[in-house]
Amino acid sequence: MLHLTECPRDAMQGWPTFIPTADKIAYLNALLRVGFQTLDFGSFVSPKAIPQLADTAEVLDGLDLGQSGTHLLAIVANLRGAETAAQHPQIRYIGFPLSVSETFQQRNTNKSIAQAFDDVARMQELCARTGQEQVVYLSMGFGNPYGDPWSPGVLGEFTQKLDALGVSIVALSDTIGASTPATISPAFRELTAAFPNIRFGAHLHTTPDSWQEKVQAAYESGCRHFDGALGGYGGCPMAADQLTGNMPTERLLEFGVTVEEEPILNLEALTDALEWNQRIFAGHY
Known part of the structure; x- marks a missing residue:
């Protein structure tokens, strides 16, 4: 069975106008009723950096987690954000973007890769104390526009360090839609073989005509955990002015049917969530 993380946070973070907090809560509650394995609901980051997510704590208070x-x-960008997230026991996973591109690490978190690894180590210690789990996203995981080094070997070096720190969940993140089957396949094939104790996920951005080949390449190379966003909205505003959308969750569900690994979801609730998705993202704000 495919394991899906639904990412409304990624869909909303670069949206040009502020989405009312009440509508965010209603949309997220609709998604909770669908039954996705994981919901990337918000981010504890500076409101100056991502104004859209300044209300994450208020949104969290409004979520109905009783039957979900x-x-x-x-998602956090530094130790301070992780400490804030750790104060909320209803949060299971704390995600941190660790870039394999030095340029993007500076651009995204104002730190070097070495400094970011220090944060990862301290966040791992924090999660050990709180019973939460850290998810490290290897951003620019399939190449970057800056000319910084990239290869499956570079990913392996980063993952080896993460493994030594005790990190057990690593997601290769496309960030700008640069991935192709030629970069996806060797990355997952080599990493899943070399680090059997780590759960690898795919956070792929895509254009409408290239989604299937990307998912197919990751799946055939051993990946079973995928991030998506209904409607394919979103992208990283810290990476580029023109955003390349998220992997549409609808396409992931289609793929799950073709390989007979479709996740078990509440389809009636999914219809309601899709209606909320269109209210929010189809030009109403």
């Missing part, structure tokens, strides 16, 4: 088996994931 979905685990919550919050």
Whole structure:
């Protein structure tokens, strides 16, 4: 069975106008009723950097988690954000973007890769104390526009360091839509073979005509955990002015049917969530 992380946070973060907090809560509650394994619901980052997510704590307070088996994931950019996320026990996963591109690490978190690894180590210690789990996203995981080094070997070097720190969940993140089957396949094939104790995920950005070949390449190379966003909205505003959308969750569900590994979801609730998705993203704000 495919394991899906639904990423409304990634869909909303670069949206040009502020989405009312009440509508965010209603949309996220609709997604919780669908039954995704994980919901990337918000981010504890500077509101100056990502104004859209300044209300994450308020949104969290409004979520109805009573009957949901979905685990919550919050993204942070530094130890301070992780400490804030750790104060909320209903959050299962704390996600941190560790870039394999020095240029993007500076651009995204104002730190070097070496400094970011220090943060990862301290966040791992924090999660050990709180019972939460850290998810490290290897951003620019399939190449970058800056000329910084990239190869499956570079990914392996980063993952080896993460493994030594005790990190057990690593997601290769496309960030700008640069991935192709030629970069996806060797990355997952080599990493899944070399680090059997780590759960690898794919956070792929895509254009409408290239989604299937990307998912197919990751799946055939051993990946079973995928991030998506309904409608394919979103992208990283810290990476480029023109955003390349997220992997549409609808396409992931289609793929799950073709390989007979479709996740078990509440389809009636999914219809309601899709209606909320269109209210929010189809030009109403």
